[in-house]
Amino acid sequence: MASASIPAYSSNALENSSTKNASRESLKMEPLSDMPLLPGEERVIDKDIIYICPFSGAVKGKVVITNYRLYFRSVEAEPVVTFDVPLGTISRVEKMGGASSRGENSYGLDITCKDMRNLRFALKQEGHSRRDIFDILFRHAFPLSHGLQLFAFLSQEKFEENGWNVYNPMQEFRRQGLPNDSWRITFLNENYELCDTYPALLAVPFKASDEDLRKVATFRSRGRIPVLSWIHPEKQAVITRCSQPLVGMSGKRNRDDERYLDLIREANGGTSKLTIFDARPNVNAVANKATGGGYEGEDYQNAELVFLDIHNIHVMRESLKKLKDIVYPHVEEAHWLSSLESTHWLEHVKLVLAGAIQVADKVSSGQSVLVHCSDGWDRTAQLTSLSMLMLDSFYRTLHGFQVLLQKEWLGFGHKFGSRIGHGDKNHADADRSPIFLQFIDCVWQMTKQFPTAFEFNDRLLLTVLDHLYSCRFGTFLYNCESARDANEVKTKTVSLWSLVNSDRSSYINPFYTMESSRVLYPVASMRHLELWVGYYIRWNPRIRHQSPVEQRYRELLALKDQYLKKLEELQLSGSAPRLSNSTAPSPASPTQRVTHMHTPF
């Protein structure tokens, strides 16, 4: 059975060279003994199985399950079909059909993945042949539900670079010129006592005392007080973030909070207004009063409140579900655009981007802003990090982007553990939501609109998303910094940035051109937003996974180097043509002139 699906499946393959071939002697007799195994990875079970490929039909083969992945290889099909799914990617395993089901391949397993694909296997109906594999898969795909450890804690991988050193909060504050006359760094939350979902180090207005901060914390949901995320290097305007105020049904006031917000405003040379961006739709903000939350009312005299109309995690989850329906396994053909529209995915992306643009525009015009939603860890993280990406070219470098994720997402407690559900069997958990994916999509949209502005490429974004689920690295595990500390993630697991920074060149965008002071304003319009085919439709065998333009640029670069080398050789060999200086103003030799040419890489 010929199948064009191979390239797609082995393209799982953002897995990189650190994957070792464990062709150990002792394993020689085992089936698929040449399958890739990571250090610390162990085989648990193997089995004859039929893979029901949605594109080319039933494929006979063998499956191996390890404590990290599910690996399949076909036995008869030519060319060979293989694929490799980290168990962390699995959100749901179900039995399909019963012992008495009729029909070919009607008895087996149905696996739903978090990365926009499903897998279906058929087994022999005799002798409960799926029982053991189902149990093993279930245990190892959801280790936390079975008292097992996530693979990140079992991995023995070693990398040249230590990704945990990528982000040092103090260093990042210094890069931004902090502390300064108006802003100080406080260690008040060193032991996560002020707010257990915030980072240990916080930048706050110089004039606010630690006592003030404690008082404000009582009026902000989960103690997530307004703190600084970014400061404009010249204009001193800041982006601050927090959670909603605990206004409640009765419309409570809190003078401390009001005064504190005024301190934030004053810290920026006394601009007349502080703009508060509430990421939610107005109605949602009102509804939140019923549960004790709310928004800043009239009492905040020097503030203006703007709602950004971005919907909550549940809406985003449903939207992505609809999107999956129209792209997997088959791309909806008859009414593609209207189907895409009806998922509202791009519309949500647009609203997030449009919100971030408003934040960036305010700040670059010299006015300070405060961003919040309800808890300040989903939409708020999207808005602050995207606007920082627009404002500060440092975050558009490969290193800076890692810092941005560490700081605005991991540091400020985006609940990765709950949103992704690492190692947890409860696939229907209402806490799960693709907020981070949506953010990466927004970043991708920006890279499309500004192909030379980002140092990193699509591959980095894909790698981040793959390991968001894989549980191979400790980076995205748990809900906040304090939980990661408690679980000793930094010492017991490897950081994703170790993988990335040990192989930097694979993640570099060849078109990148440094422009340090430029603010990027993408066009947040349906005219330009596109579905990220390379991610959402990547499992379709008809899709090619390359960026031909990028590849061609690399080819040309290699060609240039080759020519330069040749020219140099010719020059050394002394056969230089005599240059008449009658026509050439510059007496420079060709090589000299050439090396002056300017195409920065």
Place this chain on the structure above:
Amino acid sequence: MFSVKPVKPTFKSYLPPLQTDLRKSPQPIKKLEAKLLPGEIVVNEVNFVRKCIGAESGRDDLWGKLICTNFKISFITHDTLPLQKFQYRSRLLGEHDIPLACVEQVVTVNDAKGKQKVLGSNQKLKFNPTELIVYCKDFRIVRFRFDEAGPESAKKVCLAIAHYCQPADPQLLFGFEYVGKQYYGSSGDRVNGVDHGGGLQTPLFDRPSEWDREIKRTGASEWRVCSVNEGYAISPSLPEYFVVPVSLADQDLKQYSGFFATQRLPLWCWNHPNGSALVRMASIRDPAQQRKLDQRICNAITKSHPKRSDVTKSDLDKTLPNIQDIQAAFVRLRQICVIEPFEESEEKWLSSIESSRWLEYVRAFLKHSAETVYILEGKRSSVILQEEEDRDLSCVVSSLVQLMLDPHFRSLQGFQSLVQKEWVMAGHRFLDRCNHLKKNDKEECPLFLLFLDCVSQLMNQYPAAFEFTETYLTVLSDSMWVPVFSTFLFNCPLQHAEHSKEFAQSKNIPLGEDKALRFPPVWDWSQQFTLKDQALFNSPLYVGKGATCVQNGAVKSFRRTKKSYSSTLRGMPSFQNGMAGEHTLDSLPRRNSLVLRLRPEFSQMRDAPENPSERFFRDWFSRPPDLQGLLLPQLLPSHLKLWRLYFLRWVPEAQISRGGPITAFHKLSLLADEIEILQSQLRQYKGSTPASTPAFTPGTPQPEHRRMYFKASSPQDDASPPEYLSSSFPFSPVGNLCRRNILGTPFSKFLSGAKIWLSTETLANETV
């Protein structure tokens, strides 16, 4: 309500300080003279006119003189556009000029009286216009205000424009006067003197030698050039020379011609290296003769096939949208892209685009062409494209098929020869389809634009396979509205010949050696652009025949001999093994076999054996493409995109400032330019022996002779994208799209009942 403000900052930085007085009075206008081309005359003009720049405020508006000539609407001003950072200038047109042939509709408005009127030719206007809105065929919407202008002269200019943009006769199209004047060589006024094809590399296919060369190039040894139609003796719509199977004698051809619609005999288009041929043919009128004649034609084509392989007929009228469908889709698309207010149409943008059906049609043509490719390449069978008149749909399909199969047509010269061969010579009715005379709206159809859109889709999927750029395609389509080129002025070569002869005779033009006026083809790009600007047509990505490329670190040349051509065409091996070879022919229906489906429902496929065409496409897609071989389009709807550069270039809100694909293109160009310099330096080392060349010139070629528009620069320049780059580059929305709301009503609704803009249901109705 939350309004999307984001577009604002994009523009903010451009705005000049508020010093400009909104109520600035028109300054005395001195020396505002129209720049006229040879043969161009001023019809009417009016002073103190304001050209609108921004949508809302009048702050950036320009003051100047509005002139109607027999060629263009010209606006002349001493003011400079405040927001403009770059413009691609034409030699024939000024910054603010609109050729009359580009005018779609002329609307006059009187604000005070609340009146408005769509002006036609020879009409009366009962009010003095305060405003003129010109809707252009290239999607621009340009507005002029007459608040300070003399009311009578303003009215006269409006009437003149409306009148002159609807010429009563083809010979009133400006090209005739313009080209006619070129024959008075000594007048000293030959600013753009026509070089009569002297340096032109593109074959025009108006002489037998050029067809012969094409026959040789494709190895079509069993085909010959016939001259039965010399002097258009047989068919009025065929070229004088065309190619037929050797087995058909002139006598046969003459005899058969009578049975075809407009005596259009079948035309050979192209030969595959495997021997199969692509032929296009009009329908056979006489039902009694149909079977017999069909049989004879097919036999002759079969005989010209080295393997005597069967002929497959493909009925285009049955499978593709007709010209009315296409025109309707185009009108809807225009409505969505430039007429509908930007913000209001955001929410339903995707479904509106879908409901226009434009992309669906683009896909249908690409798909049908890909299926035809399968028959030629995979089944190795010759194909006849059949269409009632063989002058519309078959132009698109035959060109696309050849573009996919033959890398020669993906070079700039090759592409131009393709358009010349399959459109101009094959008698695509450009005059009618462009509706240059604005006589018959039913005949109007943007078929050529549709073709260019299909090309842009292929280009988008395989950017390194084409020598030319998206800008080239856009400029080519805009050239349709500059009525001086032989390419787009006529319905067929005969009409071209007749009119150019008649005009010369009636005007007593001293033709010299020519028999008739010789119009420049659009391919003579120096007519319109400087050499420097023409460099924007060259793609830095192109992996051409002679181009070098690096694979696994080794420099490799793509030069290849003619013989190896077939082996570089992809997809061949699997069919040579006989796996899906000749015998599959029997398993397919012979006639109308284009019911093949490109992308099967995989769920249903599981049990059914795989269809050979599906297999062909799958095999091809499973391997990396060879850019110098067969190219097939990715047809998933997720991979076909609105051609943004063409359709959105004038929309200010959609402009990405200092962004868009052009910024990567810029970077690539710099590198490609550097490589070009290196190459020429290397050549010098190789070519020079120390003693032989005393007056040796240094290695860097002169900038204007380098291929790239963006040149590698000196170290002090920084290589960041220039300020003026935007997603619209090299075009600019500034002053080119002024939608107008009257009393809060979208203009489209306000104009209800008017001609073409409203002949479609408004979007609102569709989306309810």
